[in-house]
Amino acid sequence: MLRGSKVGLRARHEEDVPILRAELYDDVVNASRFEGGPWRPITPGSKDSRLAVNDEEQRIVPFSVVELEGDALVGTASLWDIDNHHRSAHIGIGLVPSARGKGYGTDVVAVLCDYGFVVRGLHRLQIETLSDNDAMLRSAERNGFVREGVLRSAAWVMGEFLDEVVLGLLAQDWKPDSKGRGDGKG
Numbered sequence: 065m066l067r068g069s070k071v072g073l074r075a076r077h078e079e080d081v082p083i084l085r086a087e088l089y090d091d092v093v094n095a096s097r098f099e100g101g102p103w104r105p106i107t108p109g110s111k112d113s114r115l116a117v118n119d120e121e122q123r124i125v126p127f128s129v130v131e132l133e134g135d136a137l138v139g140t141a142s143l144w145d146i147d148n149h150h151r152s153a154h155i156g157i158g159l160v161p162s163a164r165g166k167g168y169g170t171d172v173v174a175v176l177c178d179y180g181f182v183v184r185g186l187h188r189l190q191i192e193t194l195s196d197n198d199a200m201l202r203s204a205e206r207n208g209f210v211r212e213g214v215l216r217s218a219a220w221v222m223g224e225f226l227d228e229v230v231l232g233l234l235a236q237d238w239k240p241d242s243k244g245r246g247d248g249k250g
């Protein structure tokens with residue numbers, strides 16, 4: 065397991081899937097804002113591509129997020145679109161509603177940076193988020209991500225086009241001590 069200061073990132077377990085689906089994807093507004101596509105119902109028991117893990121797939125590494133204290137499941141995190149030529153990847157996070165606003169998102173970004181830059185040797189990490197997603201923007205910026213641009217009206221969300229912000233962090237600009245693993249005790 066990868067450890068931050070508040071949360072850990074571990075493999076996705078089969079029993080996580082129904083909980084994550086109910087908490088993150090059954091809500092139409094929530095799913096529409098964060099999934100980048102139209103909400104649709106998934107039949108219980110059928111394979112859900114948003115949560116199913118294929119260990120053969122090299123371009124994405126999905127994690128489940130758990131609290132270090134008590135081990136409760138609190139969300140998903142991933143490095144996706146991992147490109148070993150350009151040595152870049154994107155970060156995705158979804159915390160269950162009850163786990164938001166406690167500093168976990170900031171911690172998850174820190175752990176994913178550590179995984180991306182140290183474990184995987186990547187050079188660049190990127191985050192795209194809706195321009196009104198203050199919690200995601202702050203979680204990224206607290207870890208050193210900078211806003212690189214705005215994709216105007218790039219996302220169709222529940223009846224309107226919304227702007228997306230692109231944030232990037234380069235390995236040489238990453239300060240691992242600023243957040244997350246911090247003291248190196250993991």
Ligand SMILES: CC(C)(COP(=O)(O)OP(=O)(O)OC[C@H]1O[C@@H](n2cnc3c(N)ncnc32)[C@H](O)[C@@H]1OP(=O)(O)O)[C@@H](O)C(=O)NCCC(=O)NCCS
Nearest residue numbers: 157158159164165166167168169170193198199200202203
């Ligand atoms: C976005 C998300 C990962 C952020 O994680 P979080 O644990 O809620 O955020 P944190 O508690 O670490 O807070 C980070 C910062 O945002 C601020 N913040 C938190 N919730 C906020 C809110 N609802 N509105 C405005 N600011 C907020 C915090 O005060 C903190 O700011 P600071 O660093 O200046 O102190 C989480 O809220 C989430 O999963 N949301 C739903 C899914 C989602 O948006 N995923 C990202 C898609 S790109």
